[in-house]
Amino acid sequence: MLYHKIVEVREKIKQWKKEGLTVGLVPTMGALHNGHLSLIKKSVEKCDKTVVSVFVNPIQFCPGEDLDKYPRTLDADEKLCNDAGVDIVFSPSPVEMYPDAQMLSNDFLTYVIPPFFYTNKLCGKSRVGHFDGVCTVVNKLFNIVQPDFAFFGEKDRQQLIILKKMVKDLNIPVQIIPCPIVREENGLALSSRNKYLSEDDKVNALVLSKILFNIKSCYNEGMKDVKALTETAYSFLNDRHSLEYLEFRDADNLEEKTAADNNTIVFIALKIGNVRLIDNISLV
């Protein structure tokens, strides 16, 4: 069932809660691919009812980012959801989510702001305010859907860590279920933004996973020093790659590591032309 209105969703959810059914939420920005599908399948399996939200959230885009050209494929998304056994596809308009659409700054809108220590690094460094927008919209979706479980991909690992922190700090009665990255056979992590890549650059994009897989094997062979592990990456890069970061951080609190251990995540972001790609791997 496709709903555009908050009140329709609330009504349905109320009915389910009355029947004692559990609800899973998969928040997405649409342009669904097999990565999303893996989250959806997990929710359908685990919960009595599954809601997939499809909303390109304006307040998590920074000036100059791809808000306008972000892929929107609602018909295909709805079909994928229906085939997967989703109960509600919730696709609100921007004005349904932000009724004073002309006043989206923190001058006029209440924001949920994750801690500075979690947002002043990695993607948060170049995407200032991005995670404020993410936490605010996820909080809104949680309040609208009141799910028992919410499913997020490990592809956006910093986001996942920040959302877990939000849930803990604000005592939100939702359990976050992390879902592993889905990759193409060649290693490329699935992302809606892969659609922006030319055929040539799809090959160039393999460098992210190659670097991460190689670091993981070096670690497994006994290399722990972060400086040495970082240096293994450079031979993979060519002129087409503009590396934004390659960092080793704690899986819970994002503290920087100097020696890698089993609670370390390796994060990478780079640009190929205008397309910014991210990936990460857990060293456990």
Added chain:
Amino acid sequence: MLYHKIVEVREKIKQWKKEGLTVGLVPTMGALHNGHLSLIKKSVEKCDKTVVSVFVNPIQFCPGEDLDKYPRTLDADEKLCNDAGVDIVFSPSPVEMYPDAQMLSNDFLTYVIPPFFYTNKLCGKSRVGHFDGVCTVVNKLFNIVQPDFAFFGEKDRQQLIILKKMVKDLNIPVQIIPCPIVREENGLALSSRNKYLSEDDKVNALVLSKILFNIKSCYNEGMKDVKALTETAYSFLNDRHSLEYLEFRDADNLEEKTAADNNTIVFIALKIGNVRLIDNISLV
């Protein structure tokens, strides 16, 4: 029933929700007086079950404020609640609410931040960060108790307006019930901070309500100009009074008024010695 642990409250609430009972929440900082009691009575009347939280929230106090000496009277508060038919008194420790008690800054804690336009005026001007602390703790309490209704006094009118805005902006499934100011017969608005006043200063404190009542009669007699209405206040003040603000603002969005109308609130704050008192009146 007195509970100190979040998990105990959740367990009880879960049971009530299963039985389809409605829940009212009255968030307080304790030191309960007849003002609080009026909120509690309203909740007991309106809801199947009532929870009163008693928590002196450290993150809404600014440096130099009265966090340590704020009156704490839990035994008396519990008795008052029991006599009024309250079902749960929830009195968590600071560390129960903020497990990383040494990390309460926005460097390490997720905050709910109301819009700057709502907080850069009136009490927010001298109490920087106060409403961030209020919104964050109320959000936490909402998530812990999941009430259908929450009761707040109009005494803290800026707080009430900000919380209504928070509920709307974040789609929080709680209905805020505003409750009128309770006054002593002489006009003094009840406040836990009245305990700080000497007998002499209790008389001096009457100036707040006198100024507001007088402005309201002038308004009712046809005076609309805010400048003229403001000037009626000055003759009430003496050397013991240090006026912080006297402002006319919109009841919904706190915009400044130059001409008073039926959607205007008159706000006053002043200090008598070290004791800061606030009051307000609706011109409707």
